[in-house]
Amino acid sequence: MPLFPRDILDRLPEARWPRLWLSLLCLALWLPGLASLPPGDRDESRFAQASRQMVESGDYVRIRFGEEERNKKPVGIHWAQAASVRAVETLGLGHRGEIWPYRLPSLLGALLAVLATYHWGRALVGRRAAFLGAALLASCTVLVVETHIAKTDAALLATVAAAMGLLGRAYLAPGTFTARQAAGFWAVLGVSILLKGPIGPMVALLAGLTLAVADRAAGWLRALRPLWGVPLMLGMAAPWLVAIGIATEGRFFAEAVGGDMLSKVGSGEEAHWGPPGYYLATFALAAFPAAFLVLRALPAAWRDRMSPGTRFLLAWAAPTWLLFEAVATKLPHYTLPAFPALMLLAAAWAMDPLRRPAPRWLSGLGLGLFWLVAAALGVAAALLPWLADRRVDPVALLVLPAALLLAGGVTAMLRRGGPGRAALLGAILAVPVYGLILGGVLPRLEAPWIGPRLAARLAEAAPTGDVQGGFGVVGYHEPSMVFATGTGTALLRDGAAGAAFLGAEPGRTVAIGDRDQAGFRAAAMRAGLNLREIGLVEGYNYTRGRRLTLRLFQAVP
Known part of the structure; x- marks a missing residue:
């Protein structure tokens, strides 16, 4: 008996409720681990902690991690995460100290991306191929991982898939492209700006320019109504941009554009450098299990480049991919905005009864x-x-x-x-x-999740009255630890600072890393502190690549 009946695989792309079946596939792929996987370092915990501080402070303009301004990305994902946390707490399903409410916008964004790929892909490659392409997108390793990370990229993909779907509709049938559809296109790009700055509009712009050059005609672009569409796009992001500019006295733009975006273009930021060809070399993993089909389909897609649907998908994927290959900073998810087009190209070839075999x-x-x-x-x-x-x-x-x-x-x-x-x-x-x-x-696993285990050890001591005051850490300052132990956690420079923090007020607790133990004990002895060790946490700091031991201390009379 076959592992999976062929007739079911044949009928599924033509099922009566395709969006329901795609949604069920997405949930089956993405829900495991969504709540049980601890917060990760470093980006996820930075995003989640900044959103948590928005909820706690009521300041929905400035983005902060602890006392530090986080002027790197726009505010859109923080608003989405804050709304998710508020809804979860209102319904009594969880609280802001858990990571899963902050991941819900990523899951929802990925789901919208898959459904948008199917919805607008039908006009480009047909219903059966659009269903297959959406299913392949849902199963790609890089998107499965992004649904489990509370940051921008899965939500950004939703806006890219929707905007490019509308752009494809304008390209294929400009005469029937309505003002309402044009407004939707520009509004979605406005949302994408609030999520990750220029990335969404860049994908659409590159595709439009590529098609205009390849076709030697750009009249279809008038269907987008850019004269009022561009102001609409900018107007959606402008209020927050003005507010953050005033609130930070211009620092946000200086740091986000000059410090974050341009540094990624010119150098490998935070050791994330990669040579040109990096994304091609890692595609088999990033697009698993669909990569084998994409590779088979590419020669046929190039031969069929005069077909309007294929031409549009190639113009969507190719320049975006090449641009990210040229950028010095490389991370596996950067090329994700090109994935819907690649999956649709692969599905179109696979579903074509007259397809030519790949080499x-x-x-x-x-x-x-x-x-x-x-x-x-x-x-x-x-x-x-x-x-x-x-x-x-x-x-x-x-x-x-x-x-x-x-x-x-x-x-x-x-x-x-x-x-x-x-x-x-x-x-x-x-x-x-x-x-x-x-x-x-x-x-x-236990060793990598140091922050949650440290928080659990503090919670074990709390019922006895041992932990009453503030909490500080020396030797482990990863964002996941701050998210796990709370916004008020003090990040201390060295052992001497740990001893000073412990002696400043009664009831305080400090965690001291193994490299700072000697300095802490010497400073505590000079200050006349009577130390009591209340526990230890051993683990592996995977962002630093080393094992460490944190010992928890209090000062007793």
């Missing part, structure tokens, strides 16, 4: 990389608990069989059922792989 070397390369990534995920999941906690995790041992089942099922379906069925089967069989990793393996 044998390219098919072999794609399938070989597919098996390599599947095996690597399984092996890495099995090794991770041992490397982190020196233990064998039975749940982690299940990932390799699940990944090999995925790879074997897709390969078998390729041979007897065709690429479309195989790709859809891959998206479905990815559910247990991601579920085991994100819902089983990673949350059960």
